[in-house]
Amino acid sequence: MALFTYRLILLLLLPLVLLLALLRSINHPAYRKRLGERLGFIPRHFKPKGIVIHAASVGEVLALKPFIEQCLVDFAQYSITVTTFTPTGSAQVQKLFGDKVQHCYIPLDIWPCSYLFLRRLQPKALVMMETELWPNLIDQATRAQTKLLLVNGRISNKSLPRYQKLSALISPCLKQFDQVLAQSEDNAERLVKLGASPTSCSSAGNLKYDLTLGRDIKSKQKHLAELLPNNRPIWLLASSHSGDEELILSSYQTIKSKLPNCLLIIVPRHPERFDNVAKIISQHQFSCQRRSTNEKVSEETQVWLMDSLGELMAVLGLTDVVTMGGTFSNIGGHNPLEPALFKKPVIVGNDMSNFTEVYQQLKSIGGIVTLPKYSDSNSLKQALAEKVTTLIQNPESAQTLGENAYKVVLQNQGATQRCINVLTQLLNR
Template sequence: MFALLLYRLLLLILLPFLLLALVIRSKNNPAYRARLTERFGLFPKPFKQGGIIVHAASVGEVIALKSFIEQLLDTYPELPITVTTFTPTGSAQVNKLFGNKVQHGYLPLDVFFASKLFLHRLKPKMMIFMETELWPNLISQCADNKVKLLLVNGRLSAKSLKSYKKLTPLITPCIQRFDHILCQSQENLEHYLQLGAKPQSISNSGNLKFDISLNNDIQAKQTELANLLKPAKQNQRPIWLIASTHEGDEALALASYQKVIAEQADLLLVIVPRHPERFDAVAKLCLAQGLSLARRSENSVVNNEQVWLLDSLGELMAACSHADIITMGGSFSQIGGHNPLEPALFKKPIIVGSDMSNFKEITQQLLESSALIQLNTESHQTSEQSEELSKTLSALLNDKHKQTVLGESAYQVVLTNQGASQRSIEKVQELMQ
């Protein structure tokens, strides 16, 4: 209790700095300035009360929860389902996937008065968090108000476990407040137990991220992108896509690309930055290297351009369907990588860097099934990484059979591991009785 009181006091002290951080972030992404009242728990009317709240921090989490939320809507048609996010891109994704089927707003900052207003406004029966989302103040208030608490797709890496153990007076009571924790693997379950989770209130449900599928919106986007890529496809240009890039990833991709086009001059590089505020900086980086560039935001057809910058939101999955080889960004530094299952759904060969710690179990399953290529270079030197990446890419471009085998194997891993959404729904039903 003392640790929670100290946490609440600390957040109150830090509140001006948290708001300043949002303002600074809004310089590159003005959406961070919008709907600020929601950050303080002041949800707009008319929001229906007495339903279920699902929190998905950003785009990746929203996409991963898509199947689960759809099943939740089917299971409880009489209840309002509210989906909260913390980022504008996550908000846009919720609106795109679900429209008015769900209520949507930003999760408030985890300060006492904001979370109190939030809960008073919505009066939920249940609140569902995902993966490593632990909000000590909100979770405590939910428990005090008899709101059922469920953590789905629980993920706790060895690195996070080590960090959380330093905060056990705050974190352990927090996770013990959950009515149940559904983990995405046995290893994650054991990490939660080490942190103090109750053995009777934790189980392994598998990973929600395997429960991905195509819908009409994605198929429409596939067609839209295909029209822009028509000249490249007609000329049979091979397409290499690097997905969800962070700072440093683009420089690595461009350095590797410069090496590969010495032999494969018609290769088209598609770059999909993770954060929209970096779109212009990535475009400048490409042009500074003397490469011709097409931007998705300009809606122009890709002819002979060397790089296509996908400076748009919500089109990565559709773009994966058009690539020949896909590399996951965030896996070449200390980011921990991004979800490789979307390209796997399209039977695409996947290359990742040495750091896929955010998707350790998924990566391991893909490697064990010979369904993914992981590079060995752990050095953060672009020259060393680009050397290995360019050689791997060149070899794969020249081996169509290996591309097919990798893609088919990756797809089978996805199919074999689906079902976590249904198991999570069953736990919701059990707790709601």
């Protein structure tokens, strides 16, 4: 009954959804392109009866990269279709895999759209990630006898009550998965509470630990190294959100009193914010150079704005200290394992709810620096400036932090192969 109501409501809202998409495309034209795919009209040349892997956006695409690469090897007899929801995720898929995979947007979770999508692709298996639970698509795939696998499943303690309020819809959806592979035992327990079958839900580890430095990253890193100065300390703000830049730029003003030669690099999380971030930097009266100019960073440049896609991993290895964006508000943070792969010291705010288990492991081994929640912003700015300055001035302490974080990465790898093994079993049934 809940699914029927859900379908009916979304079907009635379809005109409004399309209108909102068109309105959003005024400022973000990418949302207007390939609108047919969101309605379920998949390119005719796509080969059916393969494996569909859904990665919502850039972060998920990067986390699934080793898994997708292994699928291309182990399941060469099947076409591999990678779907995303965001244009930035789409660009990342095309950049990483080109024509090695079929790529399109996942359709809106509305009955006619998902019906057209499934009828065209007729997938043997559908792989979803983390909390990507699309009730209508999952139900229709089950009826079509498609094997369903959820990888890297996670539900935080913070979000569990919200999902429980939708249990009439979420619980049947989780039960339809043939296998649910969670990031950890705690996540597996929470997923079972939400409705996943105890016999088909288990922990396989976190795919985000299986980071690798491929040739594409090394090639980008070499190019970026030629643009960056080799005689200046570098502080990087990774995956910044609204509010992060103001905090970091205010702290940077203090840092420059002790480290006048320090270069700040800012990598916004969303490309639609590039121009706005450039304005914020200008308002703080710092000289800014944009990555898109593809010019060598001058000695006069104080802030380098990375207004490009898919280069965060490459620039991480060229910095001295990394601060993760989205950790000073209610965003929940971003993947601290990426700088850990390069043995870089990482500073975060008090909100790492998206990476609770990862954060706890890093914290327990002394592989991350956490700033507490302060009652006033000035105290936070001062504390951040002091931490960054201390780490840059004490390279041995910074190195110890980075090496401890790298140990956590090495100790937890292997989730990709475990997920591949389960998918193999499902396809052989």
